[in-house]
Amino acid sequence: MAIMAPSFSSLVFTVRRCEPELVAPAKPTPHEFKQLSDLDNRDSLRFQIPIIQFYKYNPSMQGRDPVKLIREAPxxxxxxxxxxxxxxxEGPGAKLMVECTGEGVMFIEADADVSLDQFGHAIHPPFLCMDELLYDVPIIDHLGNICLICSLVVTRLRFSGFIFALRLNHLMSDAPSIVQFMNAMGEMARGVCAPSIPPVWQRELLNARNLPQVTCTYHEFDELVKPQSLIINFLHELACCSFFCGSTLVxxxxKNIPHHLGKYSTFEVLTASLWRCRSIALSPDPEDQVL
Known part of the structure; x- marks a missing residue:
């Protein structure tokens, strides 16, 4: 199937995809049901996270097909x-669970008649051709079940180099666990026998032991606007842009963090700084609480 991608900095190219295939585990795996936690069982998480990575030509990969290497890793x-x-x-009470069927993840092989250099020197969001390099997998079956958990697309580029794209259901992973999964897949592609960090399923730890019960009325929340309304009302005012924070900025x-507060990771430092900027931009009333 050939797809003509839209203009990206005056770049137009064609993507040819092979038919999707399912890649199953290399060995038999248990057939069982695993319950998702109370935190996972939210409608706001029922979507797929798209990830796309660009890889330039590596001389050490001469004569080796990235599609074949990556297909074996999953x-x-x-x-x-x-x-x-x-x-x-979806079980009783709309409670979600995972049926470990061993059916596999979806894998798609593709070729694009464009080189990595043609995308420019700064490839960063918003990337207008993202939909063409991903694959829009239907995740709902005829019974309304959320089926497919993960899909992978590997696109060869002209003059070597390739693009790795992944969609993973947010119900199953957050950002750190996606990174762990992708690192583990990279290790397997390099020939190791087992991931250096083994996965652990202990989502029952995040389930409420006792159902929460409201014991009094909180009138301070009577006039709050629903978060969904806020998102809809202000979408037209949002702009999608990228910020790159180098070591100098960090x-x-x-330097402005008081020493008595201790040490923090780069992630914590940047998140706290962005949160302060957000709070300032909101220009809240002094009597309001910033959420």
């Missing part, structure tokens, strides 16, 4: 991450 890593090879189901922010 089958190996799914032996350890076997819930990802299953399907999401060092400058760290």
């Amino acid at each position: 089958s190996q890593i799914l032996v350890f991450y076997y819930p990802f090879a299953g399907r999401l189901r 060092f400058a922010i760290r």
Whole structure:
């Protein structure tokens, strides 16, 4: 199937995809049901996270097909991450669970008649051709079940180099766990026998032991606007742009942190700084609480 991508900095190219295939675990895996936690069981998480990575030509990969190497890695890593090879189901009370069926993840091989250099020197969001390099997988079956958990697309580029794209259901992973999964898949592609960090499923720890009960009325929340309304009303005022925070900026922010507060990771420093900027931009009333 050939797809003509839209203009990206005056760049137009064609993507040819092979038919999607399912990559199952390389070894038999348990057939069981795994309950998602109370935190996971939210409508706001029922979507797929798109990730796209660009890789330039590496001389050490001369004569080796990235599609073949990456196709073999999921089958190996799914032996350890076997819930990802299953399907999401909806149980009693709309409670979600994973049926570990071992069916596998969707894998798509593709070729694009464009080189990596043609995308320019600064490839960063918003990337207008993202939909053409991903694959829009239907995740709902005829019964309304959220089925597919993960899909992978590997696109060869002209003059070597390739693009790796992934869609992973947010019900199954947040950002750190996606990174862990992708690192583990990279390890398997390099020939290791097991991931350096083994996955653990202990989502029952995040379930409420006792159902919450409201014991009094909180009138301070009577006039709050629903978050969904806020999102709809202000979408037209949002702009999508990218900010790149180098070591110099991080060092400058760290210099302003009082020593008695201790040490913080780069992620914590940047998140706190962005939150302060957000709060200032909102220009809240002094009597209001910033959420």
